[in-house]
Amino acid sequence: MGTYISTRELLDRSSSPNNNKLPLVVYFHGGGFILLSTNMGIFHTSCCNLANTVPVVVVSVEYHLAPEHRLPAAYEDGVEALHWIKMSEEEWLREYVDFSNCFLMGSSAGGNIAYHVGLRAAGVVQELQPLKIKGLVLHQPFFGGKQRSASELRFMNVVTSD
Template sequence: MAPSSTVSNSKIIREIEKEVLPLIRVYKDGTVERLMSSPMVPPSSQDPQTGVSSKDIIISDNPKLSARIFLPKSHTHDNQKLPIFLYFHAGAFCCESPFSSLCHRYLNILASQANVIGVSLDYRLLPHHPLPAAYQDAWNALQWIASHATGNPMNTEPWLLNHADFNKLYIGGDANGANIAHNVLMRAGTETLPGNVKILGALLCCPYFWGSKPIGNEPVEDHENSLAIKVWKFAYPDAEGGVDNPMVNPCGEGAPSLAMLGCSKLLVVVTGADEFRERDLVYYECVKKSGWKGHLEELYEAGDDEKHGFQIFKPHSQNAQNMLKRMASFLL
């Protein structure tokens, strides 16, 4: 049973209002502990390992929305225009940020290897901003990027204006970030972006999908108490249909057709020991059978024994390097 308070010297210090372990703890006094967030790090004029430059930018003031943007050193070569990759970080909608050390290192590597302008979005987090806040933030960021292709003088980010190829706009993310990317794609299938900019491709790495009934090799016992369900209930307590809402169960009964996905090509990455593996395999097959007109890349398996998020925690392992190389080759 979860503790109801923190105790020191037999004295109650703070009462816990809610917790989803091992991710987050919320106290009744309003204090929030994000238990799995890595330390914050500043942007760099030139990362010593990759040569990538980064800086922090404001996307909007209402709601307050910021990002860290990454520019590879290749931008100095012959005025080459670079693809754009709008990235949504992992962290179960409640942990991490573009400014945390793990995410910062990961985007430096991706921007360098893929030779892309990375825009890592600081979408709003739980507990103060339940879903669909992060989904709306992602859509707003996508609109903001696309608006730089319209010649509007209000759009002033020089790295996009001077170096971006708006015909090569990608989105993607890891875990819940890949879930965000999927939901952005569904919206992009029915709504237009400024300048009629299109999403060329999407990279979904170990996406967070779930449902009320176990499938495949998922354990049957205690399924209803799984961390995935606890996260969704915490993230979107008012979601119609609960954990069978199409935003988290896109292949469930009554979900909109995946033929609506608003991009031209799609890469899905899975790992052998990821708890979301079965869902991701079903998602891949559902896209294949949906009648979607885009190009579905061959499913990439990133190691039989690799766990969820391994490439973020140990990006220099051989399996992670192979995976990052495949992701980079997709972002062309």
């Protein structure tokens, strides 16, 4: 997992007599459930930019990828990450995070994971205390069905080359 926080925001808050804590964004990367990682430059930069633009702490979750680890492994990893966050002794989390102000965020397949982790978290609210999920931020989430859509059927044998 990676943790991102704006240095400017930390400096501003440490000199403030109020010393308010920051909301938490738990981020799940995209990649079709089979590709990529939290340490990819695009996700690292995106999380850093978010933490520098919006006053939040971002925790980026590394989850098991298919096909070696089929769903619901990624969902289970997401819930496990929430438990890790609530129990963590990491200074970045303990000193700077308002655990009662948490958002789950994901892009593409990560949006799907954020959604399903949110559903599972709703069933174990007491176990996650003091962590409280306030909302979901789903960036172009991927949701598929059991039956292929007309366009999926039409294009399923089309091979593209880069």
